[in-house]
Amino acid sequence: MSESRFQKAADILTSYDGPRLRIMEVCGTHTHEIFRLGIRKLLAPQVDLISGPGCPVCVTQVGFIDEALWLAERGVTITTFGDLVRVPGTTRSLADARAQGARVQVVYSPLDALSYAREHADEQVCFLSVGFETTVPAACLAVEQACEQGVDNLTLLVANKTMPNAYAALKGSADVFLYPGHVHAITGTSLCEDLVSQGVSGVLAGFTAKELVTALAVAVSKAQEGVPFFVNAYPRVVRPEGTPAAVELMERVMEPCDAEWRGLGVIPGSGLTLRPAYEAFDARKRFEMPEMQGRANPACRCGEVLQGHCKPSDCPLFGRICTPTSPVGACMVSGEGACSAYYQYGGDLL
Amino acid sequence: MCVGLSAKVVRIQDGTALVDASGARREISVQLLDEVEPGDYVMVHAGIAIARITDEDEHETDEVMEALLA
Amino acid sequence: MSDVVTLAMGAGGRQTARLIEEVFAASFDSPLLTADDAAVLDAPRGKMAMSTDGFIVSPSFFAGGNIGKLSICGTVNDLACMGARPLYLTCGFVIEEGYPLDQLREIARSMATTASEVGVALVAGDTKVAGKGQVDGVFITTTGVGEVVEGTAPAGAQARPGDVVIVTGDIGRHGCTILLERDDFGIDADVTSDCAPLWESVSAMLDVTHDVHVIRDATRGGVGTVLYEIANQSSVGIRLDAASIPVDPAVGGVCRMLGLEPLYLACEGRLVVIAPREHADALVGALRSCPHSGGATVIGEVTDERPGWVVMRTEIGAETLLPQPGGELLPRIC
Numbered sequence: 001m002s003e004s005r006f007q008k009a010a011d012i013l014t015s016y017d018g019p020r021l022r023i024m025e026v027c028g029t030h031t032h033e034i035f036r037l038g039i040r041k042l043l044a045p046q047v048d049l050i051s052g053p054g055c056p057v058c059v060t061q062v063g064f065i066d067e068a069l070w071l072a073e074r075g076v077t078i079t080t081f082g083d084l085v086r087v088p089g090t091t092r093s094l095a096d097a098r099a100q101g102a103r104v105q106v107v108y109s110p111l112d113a114l115s116y117a118r119e120h121a122d123e124q125v126c127f128l129s130v131g132f133e134t135t136v137p138a139a140c141l142a143v144e145q146a147c148e149q150g151v152d153n154l155t156l157l158v159a160n161k162t163m164p165n166a167y168a169a170l171k172g173s174a175d176v177f178l179y180p181g182h183v184h185a186i187t188g189t190s191l192c193e194d195l196v197s198q199g200v201s202g203v204l205a206g207f208t209a210k211e212l213v214t215a216l217a218v219a220v221s222k223a224q225e226g227v228p229f230f231v232n233a234y235p236r237v238v239r240p241e242g243t244p245a246a247v248e249l250m251e252r253v254m255e256p257c258d259a260e261w262r263g264l265g266v267i268p269g270s271g272l273t274l275r276p277a278y279e280a281f282d283a284r285k286r287f288e289m290p291e292m293q294g295r296a297n298p299a300c301r302c303g304e305v306l307q308g309h310c311k312p313s314d315c316p317l318f319g320r321i322c323t324p325t326s327p328v329g330a331c332m333v334s335g336e337g338a339c340s341a342y343y344q345y346g347g348d349l350l
Numbered sequence: 351m352c353v354g355l356s357a358k359v360v361r362i363q364d365g366t367a368l369v370d371a372s373g374a375r376r377e378i379s380v381q382l383l384d385e386v387e388p389g390d391y392v393m394v395h396a397g398i399a400i401a402r403i404t405d406e407d408e409h410e411t412d413e414v415m416e417a418l419l420a
Numbered sequence: 421m422s423d424v425v426t427l428a429m430g431a432g433g434r435q436t437a438r439l440i441e442e443v444f445a446a447s448f449d450s451p452l453l454t455a456d457d458a459a460v461l462d463a464p465r466g467k468m469a470m471s472t473d474g475f476i477v478s479p480s481f482f483a484g485g486n487i488g489k490l491s492i493c494g495t496v497n498d499l500a501c502m503g504a505r506p507l508y509l510t511c512g513f514v515i516e517e518g519y520p521l522d523q524l525r526e527i528a529r530s531m532a533t534t535a536s537e538v539g540v541a542l543v544a545g546d547t548k549v550a551g552k553g554q555v556d557g558v559f560i561t562t563t564g565v566g567e568v569v570e571g572t573a574p575a576g577a578q579a580r581p582g583d584v585v586i587v588t589g590d591i592g593r594h595g596c597t598i599l600l601e602r603d604d605f606g607i608d609a610d611v612t613s614d615c616a617p618l619w620e621s622v623s624a625m626l627d628v629t630h631d632v633h634v635i636r637d638a639t640r641g642g643v644g645t646v647l648y649e650i651a652n653q654s655s656v657g658i659r660l661d662a663a664s665i666p667v668d669p670a671v672g673g674v675c676r677m678l679g680l681e682p683l684y685l686a687c688e689g690r691l692v693v694i695a696p697r698e699h700a701d702a703l704v705g706a707l708r709s710c711p712h713s714g715g716a717t718v719i720g721e722v723t724d725e726r727p728g729w730v731v732m733r734t735e736i737g738a739e740t741l742l743p744q745p746g747g748e749l750l751p752r753i754c
C-alpha cells in the first residue's frame with residue numbers, strides 16, 4: 001500500500017466527526033493485532049471499537065477445562081493448542097495438572113495429535129477441539145484420517161462453534177461488524193451478503209496493519225452513507241465461494257448443535273458435534289463422561305464487555321482480582337480476549 | 351481467533367506440502383485446495399492450508415482504498 | 421574405559437580419577453587447575469565480582485553450541501555485565517549414568533575453547549554421577565570471579581531518562597533454536613543459537629567510556645523481560661521503536677507460525693546496554709567492531725513517562741505497552 005493511501009485511510013479514522021459509531025471486531029486475532037499495533041490510537045473519539053466474542057478460548061464454556069481434567073485424571077493424554085493450557089477450570093488448569101503428572105502435549109495442529117496417537121498406540125489420546133470455522137476443518141481432517149488409518153486411540157473433546165447464529169445474536173450490538181477474515185476464507189462471503197439484506201453492515205478484514213486500517217477506513221466511510229453495506233477488504237485471501245472442500249469436509253464429519261458461549265449464554269445451532277458415524281471419536285461418549293457444569297464468577301461483566309455495553313476497566317474485577325496471570329472471566333483467559341488485550345497493551349494507561 | 355500465516359509452497363506430495371515463511375518451514379496439509387503448485391502462496395492455519403492467496407497486502411489495500419475513494 | 425558414564429565413575433575411586441583425567445583434565449589444561457581441594461589464586465586488584473549459574477538445557481547439544489559452551493558464556497557474561505574482567509571459573513557437573521563419554525569430552529572441549537577465547541582460567545571442578553533418570557543428561561553449574569574495571573559500576577537501577585537502549589545483535593535466536601531442536605511443532609528453520617562470550621564486547625565499550633549505566637545479558641525471558649526489570653529497578657519508562665528491533669527473518673517466521681513474541685525468546689549472547697545518548701554512536705561503533713556484537717543497534721530510549729512500563733512505538737507510529745512477561749511461552753493458534 002502506498003504511503004499516501006495508508007495516510008488517507010488513517011486520516012479517515014482520525015478525522016471522523018459524525019455521530020457515535022460502534023464497530024465490533026468479531027475476531028480475537030483482530031482484537032490482539034489492533035491492540036498490538038496501537039490502531040485504537042488512530043480513531044476519532046466517536047468511534048467505539050468493541051471486541052466481540054471471536055476468541056474461541058474465551059467463549060468456551062467453563063466446564064470444558066473440567067472435562068479435559070477429568071480425562072487427564074483417568075490417564076488420557078491431552079493434546080491441545082497452547083492457547084488452552086493456562087485457562088483455569090473450576091479448581092485448576094491443564095498447566096497445573098501437567099505439573100502434577102498429567103500428560104498434556106501442546107500441538108500445532110490436530111493432525112499432530114493424530115500423529116502422536118499413531119506413535120503412542122498404548123495411550124488414549126484426546127484432542128481438545130476448540131475454534132471456529134477456520135479451525136474445524138483441520139480437526140475434521142484428523143478424524144477422517146484416523147478413520148481411514150484405523151487409529152482407534154484418538155478422540156476429540158469438541159467445543160467448536162460457528163459464526164452465523166452468533167452474528168444474529170449480536171445484531172444490535174454494533175453499527176458495523178469487522179468480519180473475521182479467516183472464518184470467511186473457509187465459508188465465503190454469502191452470509192455477509194445475506195446480512196446486508198437484514199440491515200447488518202460489515203467489512204471483511206485481514207490482519208496486517210495496512211489491512212486493518214484500510215478495513216476500518218472503509219467501515220467508517222461507508223457507515224456515513226447510511227445504507228447497509230458489505231465490503232470484502234481482504235480479497236487476496238477470501239474468495240466469494242470460500243474453500244468449498246473445507247465446508248464439505250466439516251459437513252461430513254460434524255453437525256450443528258446448540259452451544260453455550262461463555263459470557264453470552266446459549267446460542268441455538270451455534271455449536272458443532274461429531275456426526276453419529278464418527279461418534280467413536282467423541283471423548284464424552286467413549287469415556288462415558290458425566291455432564292459437567294462450571295460456574296462463572298457472578299461479579300464478572302464479560303458478557304457486557306463482549307457486547308460492547310461496558311469497557312473492561314468498568315468491571316469491578318478487572319486488573320484487581322482478574323488479571324492475565326489469574327484470570328476470572330472469559331475475556332481475560334486468553335491473550336486474545338478483550339480484557340486481556342486491554343490489560344496487556346495498556347488500554348487504561350495510554 | 352485463527353492465527354493465520356502466509357507461506358510459500360516449496361514442494362507437494364500426496365496432499366502434503368512443505369511450506370516456507372521467511373525461512374521457517376513446516377509440512378502442512380493442502381488437501382482442501384485444488385491446484386496448488388510449488389511457488390504458490392497459501393494461508394496456513396493449524397497445520398492446513400485454508401486458502402490460496404497472493405503474497406502481500408500492497409495491491410489489495412491500494413485497490414480497496416481506490417474503490418472507496420472513487 | 422567404558423564408553424558411557426557409570427555410577428562407579430562417580431564413586432571417588434580410581435575410575436573417578438580416570439574420568440577426570442581423560443575427560444576434563446585433558447581439555448582443561450590450565451596451570452591454575454587444582455588437583456587439590458581448592459585452588460589457591462592471586463586476588464584481583466580493586467573490587468571483585470562473583471557470580472554463579474546452573475545450566476540444564478535440553479537437548480544438551482544444539483545448533484551453534486552445547487551446554488558446555490553455554491555454561492562458560494553464562495557466567496562470563498554475568499561478570500561482564502558488572503564491568504568485570506572474568507578471571508577464574510569453577511565448574512560442577514552432575515551427570516546421568518549412561519551419558520556417552522564422547523559427548524562429555526565434546527562438552528569439556530567446548531568449555532575449554534570458550535574459556536580460552538575469553539582468557540578466563542578454569543581453576544576447580546567437581547563431578548557427580550546420578551542414577552539413570554535422576555537428572556536429564558548433564559547439568560553444569562559454573563561459578564566465576566572477575567575483576568571490576570576501576571571506575572565502572574553498571575547496575576539495573578542506573579538507567580536515566582534520556583539514555584539510549586542498545587542491543588548487541590538480533591534477538592531471540594537461542595530460544596528459537598532450542599524450541600526447534602525439541603521439535604515439538606514439526607518446524608524446521610536455519611537458526612543457530614547466539615550463545616557467545618561477551619567480555620570482549622563489554623571491554624570495548626568500557627574503552628570508549630566508563631559512563632555506561634546498565635549492562636544486562638538477556639538470557640531467560642529475553643530482551644523484553646530484562647527491559648521490564650530495568651524499568652522497575654530504575655523507576656523509569658522505556659520506549660522501544662518496533663521497526664528498529666533486529667530479528668533474524670527465520671526467527672520472525674517461526675514466531676509468526678506459533679504466535680510468539682521474539683522479545684520474550686531467550687538469548688545467550690546478547691546484551692542490553694543503557695547509556696547516555698552522547699555516547700551512543702561511539703558505543704555502537706565499538707560493539708560492532710567485536711566478533712559477537714557486530715549487529716549492535718539502538719532500539720529505544722529511556723523516558724520519565726510511565727515509570728515501570730515498556731512502551732512500543734509500533735509500525736503505524738502509535739504507542740502501546742509491550743505486554744509484560746507471562747511465564748512459559750505457549751504457541752497461540754486458535
